[in-house]
Amino acid sequence: MSAPKQIYIAIVGLGGVGKAFLYQLAFLRQRLSKQSPSIDLRLILARRSTKQLFSSNWEHLDTTTVASQLDKNGSPPPPFNETFGQLARAPGKVVLVDNTSDQGLASLYPMVLQRGISIVTPNKKAFSDKIDLWQAIFSSAANGTGSASNGYVFHESTVGAGLPVISSLKELVETGDEVTKIEGVFSGTMSFLFNSFQPLGGGGGKFAAEVKKAKELGYTEPDPRDDLNGLDVARKLTILARIAGLNVESPTSFPVQSLIPKELESCSSGDEFLEKLPQFDDQMDKIKEEASKEGKVVRFVGSIDVPSKQVKVGLEKFDASHPIAALKGSDNIINFYTKRYGSNPLIIQGAGAGGDVTAMGVTGDLIKVVRQLQ
Amino acid sequence: MSAPKQIYIAIVGLGGVGKAFLYQLAFLRQRLSKQSPSIDLRLILARRSTKQLFSSNWEHLDTTTVASQLDKNGSPPPPFNETFGQLARAPGKVVLVDNTSDQGLASLYPMVLQRGISIVTPNKKAFSDKIDLWQAIFSSAANGTGSASNGYVFHESTVGAGLPVISSLKELVETGDEVTKIEGVFSGTMSFLFNSFQPLGGGGGKFAAEVKKAKELGYTEPDPRDDLNGLDVARKLTILARIAGLNVESPTSFPVQSLIPKELESCSSGDEFLEKLPQFDDQMDKIKEEASKEGKVVRFVGSIDVPSKQVKVGLEKFDASHPIAALKGSDNIINFYTKRYGSNPLIIQGAGAGGDVTAMGVTGDLIKVVRQLQ
Numbered sequence: 149m150s151a152p153k154q155i156y157i158a159i160v161g162l163g164g165v166g167k168a169f170l171y172q173l174a175f176l177r178q179r180l181s182k183q184s185p186s187i188d189l190r191l192i193l194a195r196r197s198t199k200q201l202f203s204s205n206w207e208h209l210d211t212t213t214v215a216s217q218l219d220k221n222g223s224p225p226p227p228f229n230e231t232f233g234q235l236a237r238a239p240g241k242v243v244l245v246d247n248t249s250d251q252g253l254a255s256l257y258p259m260v261l262q263r264g265i266s267i268v269t270p271n272k273k274a275f276s277d278k279i280d281l282w283q284a285i286f287s288s289a290a291n292g293t294g295s296a297s298n299g300y301v302f303h304e305s306t307v308g309a310g311l312p313v314i315s316s317l318k319e320l321v322e323t324g325d326e327v328t329k330i331e332g333v334f335s336g337t338m339s340f341l342f343n344s345f346q347p348l349g350g351g352g353g354k355f356a357a358e359v360k361k362a363k364e365l366g367y368t369e370p371d372p373r374d375d376l377n378g379l380d381v382a383r384k385l386t387i388l389a390r391i392a393g394l395n396v397e398s399p400t401s402f403p404v405q406s407l408i409p410k411e412l413e414s415c416s417s418g419d420e421f422l423e424k425l426p427q428f429d430d431q432m433d434k435i436k437e438e439a440s441k442e443g444k445v446v447r448f449v450g451s452i453d454v455p456s457k458q459v460k461v462g463l464e465k466f467d468a469s470h471p472i473a474a475l476k477g478s479d480n481i482i483n484f485y486t487k488r489y490g491s492n493p494l495i496i497q498g499a500g501a502g503g504d505v506t507a508m509g510v511t512g513d514l515i516k517v518v519r520q521l522q
Numbered sequence: 523m524s525a526p527k528q529i530y531i532a533i534v535g536l537g538g539v540g541k542a543f544l545y546q547l548a549f550l551r552q553r554l555s556k557q558s559p560s561i562d563l564r565l566i567l568a569r570r571s572t573k574q575l576f577s578s579n580w581e582h583l584d585t586t587t588v589a590s591q592l593d594k595n596g597s598p599p600p601p602f603n604e605t606f607g608q609l610a611r612a613p614g615k616v617v618l619v620d621n622t623s624d625q626g627l628a629s630l631y632p633m634v635l636q637r638g639i640s641i642v643t644p645n646k647k648a649f650s651d652k653i654d655l656w657q658a659i660f661s662s663a664a665n666g667t668g669s670a671s672n673g674y675v676f677h678e679s680t681v682g683a684g685l686p687v688i689s690s691l692k693e694l695v696e697t698g699d700e701v702t703k704i705e706g707v708f709s710g711t712m713s714f715l716f717n718s719f720q721p722l723g724g725g726g727g728k729f730a731a732e733v734k735k736a737k738e739l740g741y742t743e744p745d746p747r748d749d750l751n752g753l754d755v756a757r758k759l760t761i762l763a764r765i766a767g768l769n770v771e772s773p774t775s776f777p778v779q780s781l782i783p784k785e786l787e788s789c790s791s792g793d794e795f796l797e798k799l800p801q802f803d804d805q806m807d808k809i810k811e812e813a814s815k816e817g818k819v820v821r822f823v824g825s826i827d828v829p830s831k832q833v834k835v836g837l838e839k840f841d842a843s844h845p846i847a848a849l850k851g852s853d854n855i856i857n858f859y860t861k862r863y864g865s866n867p868l869i870i871q872g873a874g875a876g877g878d879v880t881a882m883g884v885t886g887d888l889i890k891v892v893r894q895l896q
Contacts, residue, residue, distance in 0.1 A: 471845075
């Protein structure tokens with residue numbers, strides 16, 4: 149048997165997703181050592197905003213201790229360009245695992261790919277920013293139209309975390325199906341909020357109180373306005389629409405309904421916002437009652453109508469029998485309407501947020517890259 | 523740019539799935555010619571039970587005319603071994619597309635893979651027969667524990683047609699999630715039958731009449747007993763259980779409820795069976811009423827309890843609010859309960875039968891193989 153082939157892993161970002169990824173990487177290394185001993189995955193770099201740890205002798209950094217090692221022995225991180233220069237000197241292929249939501253790092257992806265470094269990431273910024281960046285990334289990637297010696301890029305966890313949303317849409321497109329419409333609940337926060345505000349059987353609390361509860365349970369961003377403005381959903385829609393073939397210019401180039409009342413846009417803090425939000429409960433109750441009268445419930449959804457090129461994000465009403473109405477907890481649901489699937493869509497449903505499931509999408513992408521590099 | 527790399531495609535079986543696959547292959551070739559001109563897919567063999575057409579000069583056979591060419595100019599097919607000998611002499615990598623449900627061909631997979639030929643197929647027989655064959659296949663496959671110079675094998679369409687069932691389960695397993703339970707409706711026929719026999723809102727016809735209707739609409743096998751005996755579902759469960767890590771010996775090694783009444787097992791024809799089935803409508807009505815009294819509906823499901831290693835197929839009752847109860851038409855639904863996904867499962871739902879969606883899974887697998895061979 150030939151000597152094992154090293155593939156070098158560099159991880160940036162060690163928050164909830166990063167730590168869950170390290171755990172899964174350890175599992176993957178163990179599995180490969182039994183089933184595919186010809187592959188040797190080596191973690192050679194860990195970096196967070198204030199520190200960097202680099203294995204200059206290309207030996208594997210222990211996944212279980214790397215986070216504390218980074219804290220103890222890490223150096224101040226050099227500019228990203230310098231880090232990528234270090235990585236490009238590795239004696240084998242390198243995969244960058246970007247577990248941040250850093251726009252600056254995202255803008256460097258084309259250069260990273262051109263240096264032959266592959267990327268797996270849940271970082272939405274890279275794929276939902278201006279279309280120029282999207283085009284630069286995929287014209288650089290080996291699995292786009294870039295040179296075969298460039299890096300590969302995969303980003304399953306940018307939509308629906310570990311749910312097989314992007315891979316399924318790509319397969320529909322690549323095998324020649326006609327996607328007519330994509331519709332779903334793309335935010336765990338919005339899912340939880342509306343499943344509580346207007347549960348299927350009736351009842352539910354005041355909107356402002358439900359927002360407060362969601363924040364207390366950790367379902368929202370530290371500042372809930374970052375969920376309520378709809379931009380997170382708009383970013384996900386931008387990504388899916390582009391894969392479906394629409395040249396969406398940016399996540400602000402189509403109608404996005406913000407649930408932040410106009411009058412509260414000038415609040416100086418999330419706390420001030422939460423304090424004043426109950427003043428607008430009547431407006432939300434009216435929306436709820438209107439839906440209720442029609443036997444429907446209101447949900448915060450995103451939709452893409454492919455033939456008419458219409459993308460939109462906001463509140464919609466759904467019959468109680470619709471799968472979107474029956475969603476539970478903070479689950480996401482994505483409905484793909486296509487020519488092949490006919491009147492009943494292909495549906496994918498489940499947790500669309502959380503460290504473990506997000507990391508799963510990243511690790512799954514890493515497995516795909518490893519297969520390509522093998 | 524270097525000369526294009528040829529990958530040679532051999533198709534066996536030209537029924538509904540085979541014809542839909544040819545259409546998708548034409549689409550894929552066109553897309554690759556634009557986006558990845560370095561890959562040249564060439565159809566070099568078409569074979570059905572009575573005829574074979576082989577391109578002895580390794581030139582591409584036209585996908586749009588190959589079926590009629592086969593009828594007109596095909597020769598009597600030699601034994602499979604001889605055909606594989608022809609294929610093994612191709613001046614490049616070969617992918618066998620087995621669109622049959624031929625047990626004999628399935629038993630040759632290990633040898634095919636060892637000859638360096640990859641396989642993509644919706645043929646359940648190969649993966650749901652005795653565990654020995656499963657082990658022989660994956661110990662021969664390059665994406666199993668076989669030599670890297672052997673062929674790859676993918677079989678997404680053996681469960682849920684083009685729905686991403688097998689790839690999703692594999693990703694859960696490969697990234698270290700613990701799958702605790704898999705439960706779902708795995709047969710389009712059974713789905714249609716029970717959605718009609720006991721629809722969610724109440725009503726529905728007599729069981730025998732619904733079977734007859736399903737047959738007339740083309741939802742059953744020519745002999746509906748081939749659906750009602752539960753073996754098709756048992757085969758699918760066998761495949762999923764094995765991927766989840768259970769050494770299921772065969773599709774008859776666990777409890778499978780047949781909906782063919784004992785008294786009708788000796789019927790000499792499907793027609794005789796259909797004629798006598800109404801005598802047993804009372805039994806089915808009783809089951810329906812019992813479920814109804816509990817506010818439930820009855821569905822024909824398969825389930826795998828991984829920790830206790832229990833696999834079973836048969837009738838179960840579900841609350842109206844359960845996603846399995848709310849299924850429509852002839853859709854399949856598969857629920858993956860895992861440690862990461864917690865109380866709400868990962869759900870995949872949609873058409874699980876039909877030429878176009880089955881072929882989609884096969885074409886998607888072909889794309890995976892092409893990426894590996896690239």
